[in-house]
Amino acid sequence: MLFKNKYYKEINPLKYGVIIEKEGGNLYSEKSKFQKVEIFKSTGLGNVLTLDGLMMTSVEDEFFYHEMIAHIPLNSHKNPKNVLVIGGGDGGTVREVLKHSSVENVDLCEIDSLVIEASKKFLPTISSKLDDSRVKIYVEDAIKFIKDKKNCYDVVLIDSTDPMGPGVGLFTEEFYNNVKESLREGGIVTPQSESPFANKNEMRNMYILLHKVFNTVMPYCGPIPTYPGGYWSFAFCSNDENNQIKDINRAKEIEKISKLYNTDLHYGVFMVPNFVRKLAENE
């Protein structure tokens, strides 16, 4: 069985994808107000979550994405206590955030309750911390949710789908401005920022907007085998913070329990290829 990102197919001549062999029927298949949510067992990658047929996460390779989106911004913050995760209803990002001993509260704002329900049932290693007492789940549209949040978060992680369907409003200047206002002093925002190879235009457009809103906008990249092109980018954004490791002891603790993250990699991921620099530069 083959899953391709149909969106990329439309906008990009490169037809990348990953071959995932489905074993048996769907474990979960429901249509929500927003999208079709499916989970099935795969050969080799464990259970796989798709939204509208697009690959979202798999048990075997989810650590690439979740460690990258969480540990780089959190270890660049002196003392992250209050964290917001937008999207990410599978719970993988929340799980990584909670590995930081400083974190006291994680708000998860996911628009689609079925993603949470399906993940709790069929992706237990990914959703394992969604019932943690430090987590508050808001099944809401993040565009509305963020509007009245002022000066509350240390780190905001935007674990969104691509700029299509329910995710479109998460890629606008207005939204980024509201996210900025939700930050405390020293706050950091990191959205996933698409594939620098498989969808250059979307990535470029996103960085143009981010540069309008934040003083510091730095791309960082890493491998994600099941995503188009196998290589993904994230944006480190802040008005008053750099990407240096702030608490080396906490970072070393994270390194010990990670498959990917280490304190060298923390810096290495920012040393991006020339073509990524160009896509992310401030005009």
Added chain:
Amino acid sequence: MLFKNKYYKEINPLKYGVIIEKEGGNLYSEKSKFQKVEIFKSTGLGNVLTLDGLMMTSVEDEFFYHEMIAHIPLNSHKNPKNVLVIGGGDGGTVREVLKHSSVENVDLCEIDSLVIEASKKFLPTISSKLDDSRVKIYVEDAIKFIKDKKNCYDVVLIDSTDPMGPGVGLFTEEFYNNVKESLREGGIVTPQSESPFANKNEMRNMYILLHKVFNTVMPYCGPIPTYPGGYWSFAFCSNDENNQIKDINRAKEIEKISKLYNTDLHYGVFMVPNFVRKLAENE
């Protein structure tokens, strides 16, 4: 049309691959003594070379591999004059090597003349420097070729296929020892060292052998969208040299004309994930 690395399929449960849409019939299709050599036009990736149906290189994404295998070791050498490329009959590695102004001679040792012939005809942007006066082409088995080469090369790049078929003998301790003896003082060897995600066992076995032969063995990694897992490793090997940039002016010249390489990336690629460190460590 779908190309998967059949070898990985046999040994690894993960069934990665890249979807490449073929346009029209083959531009080239010949059976040599060693393998089936084919070139076809693809949608989006330009012309594609396959050996025994396995993806080797495409016009659009070849720069990832060829810049990585060439510029990291060459810029870590003070003054590389004499370079050997083993395999790499498509000419991409030779082309990148010749961008270094210090290089006076490149020996290319490719076992299969049809790979060279096909690449010259149908991959002109990749094979563009095979007729350069600094290049000597040897259509020979590198295992035999290397045996009487003592103290001649500054850099040896092993641009091999995977450890199967004609490539098997390029993954042995005896071969690596002969390569070591072919080096001048300060010499550097870099073989491609397989995918750390799609074929862990082969990578691990390779590093065990390399550590037996060389004092310094460091993995470095980068994205290659059309290879299994989308992420590839290379081994920086030497007995008396480190991976620091030795001639910053030459490195900056290379940066100016590269899609991938820059002097930050030179260091970033060595800052590898924990699971890659483990695969490459000395027991």
